[in-house]
Amino acid sequence: MSGDAETDPQTAIDAVTNDQDERVYEHSAGDEREGIPFVGAGPGDPRLLTVAGRELLADADLVVHAGSLVNSELLAEYCVDAETVSSIGKDLEELIPLMRDAYERGETVVRLHSGDPAIYGAALEQMDALEHEGVPTYIVPGVTSAFAASATLRTQLTLNEVANHVAFTRPQGKTLDEDEDHISEFVGMGDVTTCIYLGTHAVSETMDRLLDDGHDPETPVAAVYHASWPDEDVVEGTIETIGEKLEAAGYRASAMVVIGDAVGGEEYERSFLYGEWANRSSDESADSTGEADD
Structure with a gap:
């Protein structure tokens, strides 16, 4: 051309x-x-x-x-x-x-x-x-890899009273400046499931920055290598341990890294979808301006 x-x-x-x-x-x-x-x-x-x-x-x-x-x-x-x-x-x-x-x-x-x-x-x-x-x-x-990773982990990226938001992001590096890396901000919000693309090689450095920023070292983290491929592998840990575990496994690319309490699918609250909300009268349903919580 x-x-x-x-x-x-x-x-x-x-x-x-x-x-x-x-x-x-x-x-x-x-x-x-x-x-x-x-x-x-x-x-x-x-x-x-x-x-x-x-x-x-x-x-x-x-x-x-x-x-x-x-x-x-x-x-x-x-x-x-x-x-x-x-x-x-x-x-x-x-x-x-x-x-x-x-x-x-x-x-x-x-x-x-x-x-x-x-x-x-x-x-x-x-x-x-x-x-x-x-x-x-x-x-x-x-189907993006974050959804395949969620399926592998048998959890939801959003969970009632655990994670109300999902962030798709990537870490700083050759194509992303330091001030454009918002991973720490997403994790700091507490009710966000943070899905990191294109960052397998930099997991240790990313977790070190999160620790330096004062985030709870026990925050759950899972890295799903080649989600849905025949050689898929799951490495589970925390902000404090996942870097060392991933390096020990030898993965430097092609892993979806998921941070947040939704990773383990624990301590969530029953949603309104199949509770009293679903049994409201038709008049109440008509007055609703939103959808049921998931």
Whole structure:
């Protein structure tokens, strides 16, 4: 791809305006539509791919996927008739013309991201660049690794009187400055389940910062390595111990780290959903402006 104004991906990003795309009002997330779908592959297990994603892969001529972040079993099972190309090591200047040219040749193209494209997926810059080239795009949601980790841990990320909020975050490092790291703030709120992406390599340093900030060293922490993959492993500990345990296990990547009292699924209160709230009169229900607590 050349670097002129017509094809430079940064030009496409800079050209984005605040005007709402009319397709927002014409389609919902599950609709079939024209263009290149950006499909969430889910956390790993091929069975956790959505039905929509499976159907799109079955019809694809070209699948550009996220390399080893997508389970090879999923590719083998659902992409039998498609050419598969890993996006690892390729920049936008290579990926955009690859997908654009295939689409313009009449091929059915699928861009396959790990987890859900909306969570640390860098999908939008690819979509904007393709749209700038005249190629329509859309997102097909997937199951993010935090949800797979929650299922493995047999708990909820939100629990009545334990965790009212969930934070999806990442630690400081090469792509996130120190003042942009809010993990300590989330943990300090007390009723937040903090899910750390892209931070397996920095768990010890992250926990040391939490201890330095005065957080309870006994706060539960679980690290789920390769959630839903065949080699999934669970390392449980606390803010004080999880770093050492994870290092002993030898994991430096691909673990979802979950911090908070919801990790153990203990000491929560019965919700209103299946109690007196559910038995209110129809008049009371009609007056309600919100939904039942979960």
